[in-house]
Amino acid sequence: MSGPEAVNGEGWRLFHATGTTPSGAPPQLPPAPPWRRFRGGPPQPQPPDDEQAARRRLGDVDAVPMLDQERIDVVNAALLLRRPLLVTGAPGVGKSTLAYLISREFGLGRVLEWNVVSRTILRDGLYSHDALGRAQAIAAWRAGLPSAVAADEDQPSPALGDFITLGPLGTALLPYDRPRVLLVDELDKSDIDLPNDLLHVLENGSYDVPELVRDVAGTARVHTSDPAGYAEVRHGRVECREFPVVVITSNGEREFPAAFRRRCLPLEMRTPTREQLLAMVVGHLGARPQGTEDLVDLFVQRVKAGGTHSLDQLLNAVQMTTAGGFAADGDGRKLLETLLRDLAKGR
Structure with missing residues (x-):
């Protein structure tokens, strides 16, 4: 780091909570700490922008910071350390909006939203498998062909990946060169086990899709949470290249386990000035x-x-x-x- 920012010690403050970039180019995050580096592949293309969604949340922001300096520092620390933010505060104070503010300011594209309810389990965020749809597709394929030999020569059977869809968390952990922004909204409404179930994924930046692990094809093209989005998954394992920017919101309806809180940086939102x-x-x-x-x-x-x-x-x-x-x-x-x-x- 060189220049004025290095001299006055402000170089680590890349996020300013304005949703704008004074230089015209989104700031680039420095390399992750050694213990938060991952080696997922193959690299995914950058996600699409969703300016309409950002505009609904933020409007046309200007140079007025939407947070005070203390909270801006917490966000910057989470970005540099590649740790999730656990955002608390009264309902309607703007907790979920923070994810859109970060995404717009860093040019990170469409925000992935995982809205948690009491029935939500970890797999809902990672992926879904339409087993019934695949069984019906295979039955239709077999019924429409005269023999198994013809099937091999003329038309392949329905691919397993066509019936796998990665959820918001699963998509955020794909190997992008720049981090995705994931909003986990109202985690405190979840079943008591979900925060503990999240620990392994948040720590390791990876997960397995068991159906694809067992698939003899080795490589599968699956759907993602982005509109018309696809990704290539090898040997059933997904691992990020850059840990996503994870914003977890809570209305304070219950406490989270200490092991979960240890992996997050706490941020209490207050009513704007x-x-x-x-x-x-x-x-x-x-x-x-x-x-x-x-x-x-x-x-x-x-x-x-x-x-x-x-x-x-x-x-x-x-x-x-x-x-x-x-x-x-x-x-x-x-x-x-x-x-x-x-x-x-x-x-």
Whole structure:
């Protein structure tokens, strides 16, 4: 490292939480620590961008950082050490948005989302095998051919890989030259065993697909979680080249095992400042409608009073003020109160 950043000791802070790159080129991560290096192959092409999804989450961001310096430092440490981020905070505070902020700022392409529910198991994130579909395809293939000899000469049997689809976690661990961004949303809603089941995968950056391990073909072309995406898997094993940027969110409904927490860097999200909220409104709406400052002040006041509020409530309220003929006083005031209601009260 050379230049001004090396002189002032800021060279390790590659992420600035703005979603923009002042130099015009995405920053490049330094090599991973020796204990976080992997040798997966063959290399996969870079993933597609999904600017529409990023725009829904972030809007048109500007140079206003969306996090304070303490939290920016935690994100930078996770990126340099190749460790997952365990992001906590109140519902609606913007935890999942962090994944999109990192992806846009580093130019890492489409974010892979794994939305966890109480029935989710590790295999759901890694891959799925449509065994019934394959059995039906083989039966149809056999019924349509006069003999096994003709099958070998004229038309191959349905390939096993055609019925394997890698999940978000499984796709993120493919051997890309630059890391993918994986959002594991609301892990605290999972079965109690899932965090422990994740330990091996997060530590080793690899996993096996048993169906493909047993396949005599040796190499399989499988579906991925990207639209119309495919990947080549050799001998049933998937191993990353660059460990993905993993953002795990939790609403704090339960504690995670110490062994799991040891492998993650904790990051507690807080409600953005007034300046950040105003920048967020402008980013999403492209303007600052009249009365925006008053609504932001009201939102901040209610959060400080201990209420539970989400950022999209503020956006909804500001958006209403742009509707033709809507007046924020009188009857309109009652509707704004409904939009900015305390979510902890249940109604």
